[in-house]
Amino acid sequence: MNEFYLLLLPLIFTHLVVDFYLQPFSWVLDRNRYHFQSKKLRIHACLHGLFSFITILCWEYTLGWEDWSNAVMCAALITSSHYFIDVAKSFSKGTIAAFLLDQTAHLAIIIVCAWISCESDWFSMPNWPQSPFSKAWVILIAYLLITSPASVFISISLSKWPWINTLDDGLPNAGQYIGFLERFLILTFILVDSYAAVGFILAAKSVFRFGDLTQAKDKRLTEYVMLGTLLSTALTLAIGVIAKSLIA
Template identity: 30%
Template sequence: MIIAILISIHLLADFLFQTSAYSERKRQALSTSFLHSFIYFIIFVAILAPIFEIKKIILFSLIISTSHFFINVIKNKLEKIFPQRRLQFLFFSFNQLLHFIAIVGFYYILNIENFTSQLYIVLKDCEYFKTFILYITVFSIILDPASVLIRKLFISISPKTYPKAYSEELKAGNIIGKLERTIIAILLLNNQFGLIGFVLTAKSIARFKQMENKNFAEKYLIGTLTSFLIVLITILILKGLL
């Protein structure tokens, strides 16, 4: 459960607490990356302080935020050296994988589980607390991180860039994708599997006319299946762990 909490905090700090514009500036200026890592450190300490020994969690947060800074710097350097669009999905995936490895690795190295507070000992056996952590972890993955992952996937497979006028449609698609994943996640978490078909059908009806365009239909199918797969795998893994 503690690893799920740590992963959730990482995703919230890395996605929810920074805008796309700030993320872009982070690629250009080292100082912006440093500020992001400092905010990342503060978020970890603030959330974990009530359930861990404060000295241990400050040390853990400092190590994690430092590794976070260097991993991001290396990724930004690689993106400048290899600016090809097809590599963006790979860089993003590998970057997040390294963050996860660092978090899990230092969790075991520092033996964090043995430094929990009395509050956590009481909460961990509470079924409502487990459900809360499950929902928080699921939604921390399927909202902004999933949106960025799918966008990077489309950038990698698309041979061309799109004009600014197309950005409004992309924003609408992003919101629809988040709503779709949210509804599907709630249905899966409550074992309402039969209703998922209605969600996908409603989405398809809204795009029915555009399906005549082969290029759009292929991208629609890739986006929808990837979106659904992210939710399904996330819930299956987390239900097994928690």
């Protein structure tokens, strides 16, 4: 039953790429404004269907099945479900609960498609495969999660405490890229069992940030930075530990 996971993992990877890396923020705004009538949402849903179709077809050719009808059916299900799930999300207030519910619904559809494609028994769970391919997919998904998806999660989580630094003369988007690099290093150190290096990264960031926070004399800034750092670290640690347990 390794075929199930060898389809599920690439489909999850495809979903993350299309949902977080091939969807400009302007498309999200268009969806939230026009809902059912959003043309950008229709394009976005079709991209999910197209990439899912290619993923399933490649998986089937690898197994020698070559069943186009199954790939078309699953791609149609992913396209239509993604459209309606995102329409429902467009009416939400952009809370963290809405974000998690949206991604959970998409994941459930992906699992159903993988299950149908493998013609699996609905009452039995296949064993987790310990193959180089499954481990590689887990690592790729983990690194995808700690970049753009993690940034969206952190941004929504901190949105209830809006803070604007009118005195900021730093590099444009530098904070976002610093966060990417920080989470990338933390995840890498977790995967290679170097937990002490994680503490070094946090200590180094604290030293460099200490001067800015002291000069700012703004308690809100200090708390905002601490919340963002701790949330980013906790999220990366959770993803890293789960990924490590799956590839162990």
